[in-house]
Structure formats: structure tokens, C-alpha cells
Amino acid sequence: MNIVILAAGMGKRMHSALPKVLHPLAGQPLLSHVIDTARSLSPTRLVVVIGHGGEAVRAAVAAPDVQFAVQEQQLGTGHALAQALPLLDVNQPTLVLYGDVPLTRASTLKRLTDAAAKAGQNGHKAGYGILTVTLDDPTGYGRIVRGATGQVLRIVEQKDASDDERLIDEINTGIVVTPTAPLAGWLAALGNDNAQGEYYLTDVVEAAIAAGHPVVTAQPDAEWETLGVNSKQQLAELERVYQRNAADALLAAGVTLADPARFDLRGSISCGRDVFIDVNCVFEGLVTLADNVRIGPNCVIRDAVIGAGTRVDAYTHIESATVGAQAVLGPYARLRPGAQLADEVHVGNFVEVKNANIGHGSKANHLSYVGDADVGAGVNIGAGTITCNYDGANKHRTVIEDNVFVGSDTQLVAPVRVGRGVTIAAGTTVWKDVPEDTLVLNEKTQIAKTGYVRPVKHKR
Ligand code: UD1
Ligand code: CA
Numbered sequence: 001m002n003i004v005i006l007a008a009g010m011g012k013r014m015h016s017a018l019p020k021v022l023h024p025l026a027g028q029p030l031l032s033h034v035i036d037t038a039r040s041l042s043p044t045r046l047v048v049v050i051g052h053g054g055e056a057v058r059a060a061v062a063a064p065d066v067q068f069a070v071q072e073q074q075l076g077t078g079h080a081l082a083q084a085l086p087l088l089d090v091n092q093p094t095l096v097l098y099g100d101v102p103l104t105r106a107s108t109l110k111r112l113t114d115a116a117a118k119a120g121q122n123g124h125k126a127g128y129g130i131l132t133v134t135l136d137d138p139t140g141y142g143r144i145v146r147g148a149t150g151q152v153l154r155i156v157e158q159k160d161a162s163d164d165e166r167l168i169d170e171i172n173t174g175i176v177v178t179p180t181a182p183l184a185g186w187l188a189a190l191g192n193d194n195a196q197g198e199y200y201l202t203d204v205v206e207a208a209i210a211a212g213h214p215v216v217t218a219q220p221d222a223e224w225e226t227l228g229v230n231s232k233q234q235l236a237e238l239e240r241v242y243q244r245n246a247a248d249a250l251l252a253a254g255v256t257l258a259d260p261a262r263f264d265l266r267g268s269i270s271c272g273r274d275v276f277i278d279v280n281c282v283f284e285g286l287v288t289l290a291d292n293v294r295i296g297p298n299c300v301i302r303d304a305v306i307g308a309g310t311r312v313d314a315y316t317h318i319e320s321a322t323v324g325a326q327a328v329l330g331p332y333a334r335l336r337p338g339a340q341l342a343d344e345v346h347v348g349n350f351v352e353v354k355n356a357n358i359g360h361g362s363k364a365n366h367l368s369y370v371g372d373a374d375v376g377a378g379v380n381i382g383a384g385t386i387t388c389n390y391d392g393a394n395k396h397r398t399v400i401e402d403n404v405f406v407g408s409d410t411q412l413v414a415p416v417r418v419g420r421g422v423t424i425a426a427g428t429t430v431w432k433d434v435p436e437d438t439l440v441l442n443e444k445t446q447i448a449k450t451g452y453v454r455p456v457k458h459k460r
Helices: 030-039 054-061 077-087 106-119 183-188 201-210 232-252
Strands: 002-007 045-050 067-070 094-098 128-134 143-146 152-156 170-178 215-218 263-271 281-289 300-306 317-323 339-341 346-358 363-375 386-388 398-400 411-413 416-418
Touching: 002 030, 002 077, 030 045, 030 054, 030 094, 045 054, 045 077, 054 067, 067 077, 077 183, 077 201, 094 106, 106 128, 106 170, 106 215, 128 201, 152 201, 152 215, 170 201, 183 201, 201 215, 232 263, 411 416
Parallel strands: 002 045, 002 094, 045 067, 128 215, 263 281, 281 300, 300 317, 317 339, 339 346, 346 363, 363 386, 363 398, 386 411, 398 416
Antiparallel strands: 094 170, 128 170, 143 152, 143 170
């Protein structure tokens, strides 16, 4: 099968410099959702028709299996499809999708292509299939005009329809499957003598019927599968549909969501048993939560693997990190790329960890920066500890071996190694390696001046 995705329209009503089909839904461009669905049908040719902002669209979705056809002027859906013709295999049917209709399910498209294929059996000419849906309010859409026996006669656009035709509530979703060999002739014969002065793909239906091809229809399981995005409002509505579906899938798999209406997935998530997710969390990229993980409210978690029984408290940010089992993070913790935490590690409020390994059972509970570091097991990192990893030009590593006690307000000036069992006194700057089982401190003097009078502010 060939698949052509029409994506040349400009999307005036988005009021945006970004081409319409690149606006993100669940973190991915609208067009990427359509391409993903198309791919799941294993097409032999996959063509995207671009026009407005075409180069940006091409750059955003370029892939070895995607070809592009350029429609220089937007002269209508029939004209758009004609631009793709040279790239199609005439011996295969062609499925036409819209780049701004992101949520159509593959099963629905399969139903449409199966219906058209079936109509073309037993000596009939190849079938032409139209995905239709019946709407409470069909305003704006092309209507399916049927004859006395229910057979499709033609599609009439809202702007060209008579008052009687406007009462028809079965509409053209725009998604069709057509035999490809006769398509060039049908498209070449299209006129633009209509209310919009456009070459309508919908007019091909009459040509197909005249040429003796059976025309059939199929319907989606859900109306939202056929909804398009023309405005920010419709984009927001479809985002909610997408997120509710994602939440429902997790609930069905046994995940507890404090509120499925306050859950956002911009990527994919896989969860073990008895996972709990509180409200307002955003999951991005690829996230894996093992059994019994609890995620507190307002967390942002991207590209992370979190081990069994780990608790992530409120307002924690995690990006490109792995966390072992039975760990405790947050509230207000931040794991940046390359943070690798072993089992039972605690990372508390206002602690930032970047490109660092933290060993089994180690704790950094308050106000610290642990970057470019290898921290052993059983280490206690006191409040206000900073790894000074950057000398203004290069980054260096800090190594803290097992069972080190790092007193509060310590600076570790990398590269530096602290041997196992070392105790670092509070307020120490460590800039030379420390051998194991040592107490390290800086000489300091506490000066106390009695009877000191603070300056006062002069009144004017
Ligand atoms: C089209 C259908 C209408 C259907 C509706 C469903 C026609 C004539 N009408 O109307 O029956 O009910 O979709 O939403 O087909 N596009 C191009 N190049 C163009 C024109 C459009 O690539 O020259 C693309 C758009 O980017 C969009 C799609 O085709 O992805 C549909 O275009 P749009 O202008 O929204 O079609 P409608 O007038 O809504
Ligand atoms: Ca439209």
C-alpha cells in the first residue's frame, strides 16, 4: 500500500510562525503522530505532501522511509494528492491521510482498507473507500450524499451544499483509500469551478463511480479519531483526548493515578505492579517505573529508570538518570543527565546530582551539588556540600570512597580523591587527596569581639 499524508496547508487559525503540522501534541509534532500510525501499517511508499513551511516540516520529520512531494501553491486537496503521484506504486492502493488529524487509530485505517479491498473482489474493479462519521453538528464538513439504496453518490462540500444537503449528518473525514492506476486520470480531470475555487479530492468519488469502481465507507470506533486541528483550541482538546487515553491505558494495567485528568505523558512509560502516581506529573521520553514505585505530585521525569519501591517526593525533576530500588528522592530533588543512584540512596531537598554515581545507601539530604563524582556506599554528604568540578575551562572528577562522612558546607575541589572512612569536618575545603580513615579539616580561627556595636541607618 502507498500512504500519502497531506500536510501543505498553512493553518492560518493557529496564529503561529510554526507550520501547523509541527505543533506538538503529547510532545511530538502532529505530523509525527500521523507518520507513526502510517508506519504501523507497513506501507511500501510513504509520501508527505509539504507546502507552507515545507522545509521546516521536511527537517522535522525526515527519515529514510519518508519521501516528500512539494505543493508550491495550495490549490486544494485533489491538487495536493496529484503532487505525490510520481512517487507512488500504481499497482498498490493509496491511503490518503491528513497531517493535522493526529489520533486516527491503525485499526480504523485497517478497517477502511479492508472494506475497499473486499469490495474489489470477485471480478469487481478495485474498491474506493471513504472513512465517514456521523456528527451531531456536521457544520463545515463535506457531506456524504447517498442514493435510494444507500449507495454513495458523491461528496458535497459545506460551501457548495444545498440547504437539504446541509441536513446530512454523515461527513467525509477526508481519509480515503483509492486505487492508484486510475488516479492520475481522475485528478487530471478535476475542475475548480466550485465555491472555493479549489481542486477537490472529494470530486474523485464521482469519477470512480462513473468508471465502475465500487465505493464503500467505513467508520472509526471513536469520533475523536477523525478530529483535525485548525486552532489552538482544537489542539488543546485533542491533547486532553490523548492524555485521557494514555491515563486509561495505565489504569487498565493496574497503575494507580491520583487523578487521570492531571497526568501527562509525552513519550512512553512502562510501569510494574502497584505503582502510584500523584497529580500533575509530566513524563517525557522513555520512563520505566518498577514495582511499588511512588511518584509524588508535580514531578517531571524524563528518560529515567526507577527501581522497585523507590519513593519520589513532590517537585522532583529527573532527566536521563537511573535510580535503584528503595531509594528516596525529594521533595525538590534534581537528578540531571548521568546521575546513577544505587539502591537505598537518599537525595533530599535542593540537592542536584549530575553525571555522578552514588553508591548503596549513601545520603545527600539537603542543599548540595554532586557533579562529576563517584561516591561510594554508606557515604553521608552533609548539607551545603559542593563538588567544585569546573575550573573555568575543564571539568574534573571527585571520588569519595565508601563510608566517608562529609561535614556540612564542604567544598571538594576536583580532581580530588577522599579515601574510605574519611571524616571531613564541617566547613572544610578539600583540595588535596585524603588517605583513608583520616580526619580532615582546615585551620581556621574564630575571632570574637565583645561589645561590638552594629552600624545604624541614619534617618533624614
Ligand atoms: C476537507 C474535505 C472535506 C472534509 C474535511 C475533513 C476536500 C475538498 N474537502 O475539507 O470534505 O470534510 O477535509 O476535515 O477535500 N491540504 C493540502 N493542500 C491543499 C489543501 C489542503 O495539503 O491545497 C491539506 C491540509 O494541510 C490538510 C488537509 O489537506 O491537512 C485538509 O485540508 P483542509 O483545507 O483542512 O480541508 P477542508 O476544507 O477542511
Ligand atoms: Ca480542515
